[in-house]
Amino acid sequence: MASIQDIQDQIALAAKRAGRKDLPTLIAVSKKHDADAIRPLLEAGHRDFGESRVQEAQDKWPGLLEEYPDARVHMIGQLQSNKAADAMALCASIHSLDRMSLLKSITKEAEKTGNCPDLFVQVNIGGEEQKGGVAVDGLGDFLAKVRERELPLKGLMCIPPADLEASPFFALMAELARRHDVTGLSMGMSGDYEDAVMLGATHLRIGSAIFGERPA
């Protein structure tokens, strides 16, 4: 477990090696950690946090956001359509837009409230049956549907297969982003974020390297 400053330094080093001038946003994935574990990071000035369950985020974050109104919660986990409105009320971005039914719920709520978080379309980059995400083949059509609705499409997101080298999948993501003219790339976790930085990630989602092992 490293301090968040150590991680930021590693990110800056990887970005420099890659010849990048911009730095990706570090989303500290605080799922399964309670408010007391999160507060020191807020005190140190960190503002971007990732959660994977709406209910858990609703339990923890309203109190913390009262103390730190400029903090941002990013929904990174699979999202049920009937939880979309709750997620949208709390979160600055949703990284797991992965199917039509969810897109419809988000659209409806955005029309109702006039607000919508930044959206990342999750790509099932390894073609894994058990994983969420739009298939690579269907990505163009799905993005067209998001764009039709004039929602704030920010980029693409992926979780590469757990047992394989991540770099080729990150490279493919970068290629898909170019092909489909989107700028954001949410990719890179504790074990592979330096590779993700090298390959163009704009948003890193890092949990255990910052917080240690998650409580069971």
Ligand SMILES: *Cc1c(COP(=O)(O)O)cnc(C)c1O
């Ligand atoms: C838990 C989680 C992460 C963080 O994983 P670590 O390996 O702890 O860094 C990133 N992205 C998603 C979608 C997650 O669910």
